[in-house]
Amino acid sequence: MPKAASTRITPRLTPLLLSLAPLLHAWLPRQRWFAGKGTPVTGFSPVSATELLPVDGGGLLHLLVRAHQNGTPGPGDCYQLLLGVHHTLPTRLAPAFIGRPQDGPLAGRAVYDALQDPRLAGLLLERLRTPGQLGTLRFDRALSTAIPAGLPPRRLDAEQSNSSLVYGDTFILKVFRRIHPGVNPDLELPLALARQHCSRVPAPVAWFEATDLDGTGEPATLGVLQPYLRGSEDGWQLALRALSAGSGFLAEARALGRATAEVHTALAAALPAVTLGRPQTRLLAAGMKDRLEAAARAVPALSPYVPGLRAAFEAVAGTPDDGHSLEAQRIHGDLHLGQTLRTPDGDWSVIDFEGEPARPLAERREPQPAVRDIAGMLRSFDYAAGTLPQALDSARAGETPSPWNAEWAAGCREAYCEGYAEASGTDPRSEPALLRAYETDKAVYEVLYEARHRPDWLPVPMAAVRRLALP
Numbered sequence: 001m002p003k004a005a006s007t008r009i010t011p012r013l014t015p016l017l018l019s020l021a022p023l024l025h026a027w028l029p030r031q032r033w034f035a036g037k038g039t040p041v042t043g044f045s046p047v048s049a050t051e052l053l054p055v056d057g058g059g060l061l062h063l064l065v066r067a068h069q070n071g072t073p074g075p076g077d078c079y080q081l082l083l084g085v086h087h088t089l090p091t092r093l094a095p096a097f098i099g100r101p102q103d104g105p106l107a108g109r110a111v112y113d114a115l116q117d118p119r120l121a122g123l124l125l126e127r128l129r130t131p132g133q134l135g136t137l138r139f140d141r142a143l144s145t146a147i148p149a150g151l152p153p154r155r156l157d158a159e160q161s162n163s164s165l166v167y168g169d170t171f172i173l174k175v176f177r178r179i180h181p182g183v184n185p186d187l188e189l190p191l192a193l194a195r196q197h198c199s200r201v202p203a204p205v206a207w208f209e210a211t212d213l214d215g216t217g218e219p220a221t222l223g224v225l226q227p228y229l230r231g232s233e234d235g236w237q238l239a240l241r242a243l244s245a246g247s248g249f250l251a252e253a254r255a256l257g258r259a260t261a262e263v264h265t266a267l268a269a270a271l272p273a274v275t276l277g278r279p280q281t282r283l284l285a286a287g288m289k290d291r292l293e294a295a296a297r298a299v300p301a302l303s304p305y306v307p308g309l310r311a312a313f314e315a316v317a318g319t320p321d322d323g324h325s326l327e328a329q330r331i332h333g334d335l336h337l338g339q340t341l342r343t344p345d346g347d348w349s350v351i352d353f354e355g356e357p358a359r360p361l362a363e364r365r366e367p368q369p370a371v372r373d374i375a376g377m378l379r380s381f382d383y384a385a386g387t388l389p390q391a392l393d394s395a396r397a398g399e400t401p402s403p404w405n406a407e408w409a410a411g412c413r414e415a416y417c418e419g420y421a422e423a424s425g426t427d428p429r430s431e432p433a434l435l436r437a438y439e440t441d442k443a444v445y446e447v448l449y450e451a452r453h454r455p456d457w458l459p460v461p462m463a464a465v466r467r468l469a470l471p
């Protein structure tokens with residue numbers, strides 16, 4: 001690691017950070033949440049380092065580091081790490097082991113992923129209970145909800161873009177991994193929804209941020225604690241279970257449509273909504289075309305379908321003088337079945353308002369047509385129907401899904417739109433060109449996502465690409 005240039009790193013911690021670099025080199029790219037997979041890491045530079053517990057004993061180090069990668073423009077992605085330090089690592093923490101620095105103040109000590117250590121994860125909760133500043137970190141909370149001391153933590157297995165800890169089956173803490181300057185919509189939107197008394201989204205109870213990330217003066221959200229919906233199941237698991245059992249999912253899809261509409265209505269009331277005129281609509285379509293072209297460069301299998309898919313975007317750009325306008329508001333931004341939870345009493349909640357992690361934060365925080373979320377969910381019904389082993393086999397062979405699967409997905413898509421229309425008074429199907437454009441944009445995103453993260457699943461969005469590219 002190059003020498004720290006900022007006052008966010010005290011001289012005492014500088015040699016320690018230098019000695020950690022070789023460990024991070026091996027460990028960071030292997031993490032599920034590491035966004036720069038496939039491009040070698042060339043180095044790290046520290047952004048900030050804070051001892052939540054002095055590392056001289058058996059400590060907890062909070063670290064923000066930039067990972068530099070070959071051929072990647074810009075300053076490099078910034079990651080949040082919570083590192084434990086121990087003389088000897090107990091056997092139960094062996095899976096959390098990162099390495100032992102060869103030199104520097106931590107020479108020979110075990111450095112490990114602190115979120116897997118209940119003692120250190122407990123300490124993080126304790127910090128969240130007591131608002132205040134520690135170095136460049138600021139801890140805050142909604143005083144209306146009590147956070148009991150000593151809730152036992154457990155790490156959630158289903159690690160995606162971030163890491164989550166459940167405390168006593170009462171709260172869940174999401175620790176963001178890739179950090180951007182600015183408030184994360186996963187804090188901003190649930191707080192705004194709580195102000196609207198929208199019960200569809202668990203309200204943030206506490207959160208922490210880095211103050212003044214990179215000297216921009218802007219805070220960056222690092223983690224959010226919210227109520228844990230005990231015993232809930234996500235929409236993805238429920239949909240797959242229904243499909244495997246040969247059951248319908250229409251009532252659930254309709255209820256999900258209603259829940260989405262309630263969230264959209266509350267977001268439109270809470271935060272500024274705008275009208276997009278022709279120039280902005282054209283920009284929107286241009287963005288979709290750019291993403292398509294970039295995706296086709298990265299995944300050549302997309303190339304034959306580019307002209308057909310582009311037509312969907314051109315239909316939105318339309319003609320210059322038809323007085324066209326679009327309503328835009330804050331939306332979820334990455335809505336799919338896995339972002340919905342059904343509680344044991346049958347209510348649906350919506351989680352994870354971070355938006356598509358690969359997009360810049362400023363873009364994710366812009367008002368957008370609500371249809372974009374609808375399109376995301378419609379893709380998800382299609383995904384569920386295309387993911388059952390037999391459906392996946394036929395997709396891999398380039399065949400169309402079985403009539404039962406296609407019928408299941410089509411029924412859910414209709415029921416979802418009906419539920420949405422019932423609760424909001426606006427039927428998303430009344431804007432077919434926009435809906436199709438967003439569905440196409442999402443399928444293109446999914447092709448890139450699957451190529452990078454789950455190549456085995458690539459046939460699922462590719463089947464949609466083939467369908468959407470037809471005139």
Ligand SMILES: Nc1ncnc2c1ncn2[C@@H]1O[C@H](COP(=O)(O)OP(=O)(O)O)[C@@H](O)[C@H]1O
Pocket residue numbers: 156158159160161162163164172174202226227228229230232234338339341351352354
């Ligand atoms: N409030 C909650 N109650 C119960 N489970 C939750 C809650 N929030 C998230 N989860 C569980 O944690 C998982 C990961 O959460 P998510 O916000 O989607 O994180 P990521 O950004 O890493 O994808 C979800 O799929 C869900 O199973």
Ligand SMILES: O=P(O)(O)O[C@H]1O[C@H](CO)[C@@H](O[C@H]2O[C@H](CO)[C@@H](O)[C@H](O)[C@H]2O)[C@H](O)[C@H]1O
Pocket residue numbers: 160161236334336337338352356357376379380381383384446449
């Ligand atoms: O959950 P994340 O916010 O990390 O979202 C990313 O990962 C999702 C997969 O976990 C991905 O969703 C795609 O796969 C889902 C099934 O696993 C499916 O329901 C979605 O429709 C499909 O888009 C999401 O796109 C990605 O951003």
